[in-house]
Amino acid sequence: xxxxxxxxxxxxxxxxxxxxxxxxxxxGLGALIGAAALFMATKSPAARPAPDLKADSTPAAVERGQxxxxxxxxxxxxxxxxxxxxxxxxxxxxxxxxxxxxxxxxYGLPGEVCFPNLTSGxxxxxxWSDGEIARAIREGVDKDGQVLFPLMPYxxxxxxxxxxxxxxxxxxxxxxxxxAERPKTHIDFPVSFFIKFAPKPLxxxxxxxxxxxxxxxxxxxxxxxGCQSCHSQVDKxxxxxxxxxxxxxxxxxxxxxxxxxxxxxxxxxxGLNLSEAQFVQKxxxxxxxxxxxxxxxxxNTAMPWLAYSKMxxxxxxxxxxxxxxxxxxxxxxxxxxx
Ligand code: HEC
Ligand code: HEC
Numbered sequence: 001x002x003x004x005x006x007x008x009x010x011x012x013x014x015x016x017x018x019x020x021x022x023x024x025x026x027x028g029l030g031a032l033i034g035a036a037a038l039f040m041a042t043k044s045p046a047a048r049p050a051p052d053l054k055a056d057s058t059p060a061a062v063e064r065g066q067x068x069x070x071x072x073x074x075x076x077x078x079x080x081x082x083x084x085x086x087x088x089x090x091x092x093x094x095x096x097x098x099x100x101x102x103x104x105x106x107y108g109l110p111g112e113v114c115f116p117n118l119t120s121g122x123x124x125x126x127x128w129s130d131g132e133i134a135r136a137i138r139e140g141v142d143k144d145g146q147v148l149f150p151l152m153p154y155x156x157x158x159x160x161x162x163x164x165x166x167x168x169x170x171x172x173x174x175x176x177x178x179x180a181e182r183p184k185t186h187i188d189f190p191v192s193f194f195i196k197f198a199p200k201p202l203x204x205x206x207x208x209x210x211x212x213x214x215x216x217x218x219x220x221x222x223x224x225x226g227c228q229s230c231h232s233q234v235d236k237x238x239x240x241x242x243x244x245x246x247x248x249x250x251x252x253x254x255x256x257x258x259x260x261x262x263x264x265x266x267x268x269x270x271g272l273n274l275s276e277a278q279f280v281q282k283x284x285x286x287x288x289x290x291x292x293x294x295x296x297x298x299x300n301t302a303m304p305w306l307a308y309s310k311m312x313x314x315x316x317x318x319x320x321x322x323x324x325x326x327x328x329x330x331x332x333x334x335x336x337x338x
Contacts, residue, residue, distance in 0.1 A: 043193070045147040047139065048201040050131035053162060055169035065171025068164055069096070071310045073157070074226050075168070079118050084255040087295045088286065088306040094119070097178035102185070103151070107254045111187040113149045121177035133172065134165045138206070140199035149185055150198045153226055158200065160224055161208045214314075218322025221315055222246075225308070231261045233331070247271075247329035251337070256300035260335050267328035279320045283308050 055061065069075045081093035081101070102114035117124040125133055132143050140154035141147060148154065157165070187195065209220035222228050230252075233244040248263035265271040274282065285291070286309035 043196050044145060045141055045196045045199040046201050047135070047141045047145045047199060048203075050129055050135045051202070053131045053134045053166055053169075055130045055166040055173060057170050057173065061167050061170040062174045064164075065167035065169070065174075067312075068168050069171050071307055072221070072225055072315065073160075073168070074153075074304050074307055075118075077304050077307055078151075079115060084297050084300055085294060086292045087300060088292055088304075089256060089300060090292045090306055094176070094178045096172060096175050097121075097180055102183055103254075109151070110191040112183070112185065113151050113187070114182045114185045116182050117178060117180040118172050119175040119178045120173065122179035123181035124177065125172060126177075130166065130169050133169050134162075137165055137168065139201050147196050147199055149187060150195060153229065154199070156223055156226055156229055158202065159206065159220065161206050163208055164224075165206075214318040214321040215325055217315070218318035218320070221319050222322055225319075226304075227264065227319065230302075231264045244329060244331065246323065246326050247331040248333040248335075249331055252302035254302065255297055256302050257296075257298035258337060259302055260333050260337060261303070262335055263329065263331050263333050264323050265326050265329045265331075266324055267330050270330050270332045271328055272323060276317060276320050280313055280316045283311060283316055284313075285309070 076091060076095055080091040080095050080097065082089035083092045096118040102112040103109055104112040120126040128136075128143050136142055136148060136152075136154070138154055138157045138160055140150065140152070160168075210216040228246060229240070230250060231246050231248050232240045233247060233249045234240055246264045247267075248261045250261045252259050252261070263271045272279075283305070286305040291309075292306070
């Protein structure tokens with residue numbers, strides 16, 4: 001490194017004073033890089049103390065939480081082992097028991113992301129307070145304040161009302177305990193550093209959406225159910241491309257094959273052209289068990305049809321009403337690219 005100004009024979013003309021200065025600059029720079037690396041390795045994500053929330057364990061809360069977990073928020077899509085040899089990837093194994101597995105390169109991930117056990121069994125959430133669980137779901141840090149890889153869609157759940165998040169927790173607390181210690185998630189550098197900026201602490205209570213207004217409710221549901229994040233086009237860093245909200249085209253490659261999300265905007269030529277009744281029927285028809293036929297895994301789908309097939313009609317209608325209000329975007333999507 002010092003070769004350029006000091007020891008290289010051809011550079012002897014350089015005044016010694018300047019060489020000395022350069023050396024210090026060199027050391028300064030080295031120290032700076034060292035400090036930056038240390039900072040990068042140790043930086044903690046933004047987090048607040050766990051909020052003082054309490055899940056109420058009444059049967060009504062548990063039932064509401066189960067509906068949210070299984071049919072509306074997609075939690076079961078990831079936190080339950082799935083059978084990708086059948087259409088829609090029906091659940092196998094214990095609900096919330098973790099998939100006992102990790103997703104890695106086969107899912108296009110920079111490392112290995114392992115699914116935690118959400119029951120109160122060994123390796124699960126027994127020692128977590130309700131507030132710590134709520135903070136993980138909506139604010140993206142674990143019990144110790146460490147970042148959760150944003151495959152866990154806490155950004156979508158940020159708007160989840162206190163009533164909904166505590167109902168989900170009531171449901172988790174009601175699950176039969178499963179003992180399953182998961183392997184540790186490992187994310188490659190530099191992604192391991194950048195994800196530390198993903199968690200965003202909330203600053204207070206999160207109110208209910210206006211459930212009497214279908215468009216407001218639909219907006220809430222398309223956010224928390226992940227419709228918007230899957231049905232919007234993203235760039236290489238997986239950031240949504242402005243102007244392409246709900247316009248489809250995002251590629252999902254995994255054990256379900258290669259499939260792109262559809263355009264859900266009301267563009268007359270390339271968007272969603274279903275009547276309200278057809279839209280509702282498209283979802284509810286997937287509740288028929290015959291849908292879960294054996295399928296070539298490459299011909300499967302990443303769209304959570306089975307989970308959403310039991311979404312209630314007023315919720316589906318609210319989603320439809322909201323989708324009618326989004327900006328039409330012309331974007332022809334071939335959902336099954338060759
Ligand atoms: C798209 C997949 C996906 C969905 C949907 C999802 N999660 Fe997760 N979740 C994950 C992954 C992956 C992790 C672990 C991240 C890591 O290891 O950094 C995680 C972590 C968690 C944690 C932290 C547990 C721990 O031990 O660190 C909790 C609690 C949790 N999820 C609850 C939920 C709930 C409740 C829902 C629904 C509201 C949900 N998740 C939806 C993928 C998902
Ligand atoms: C994990 C990503 C993901 C999530 C979450 C998701 N979708 Fe999809 N969706 C897809 C993909 C991929 C397709 C295309 C493949 C298919 O039709 O099965 C699709 C297809 C569709 C279609 C069929 C369109 C057509 O023209 O055939 C509709 C309607 C739809 N999604 C609506 C929704 C709504 C509403 C939500 C939220 C409640 C949602 N999706 C959530 C990935 C997703």
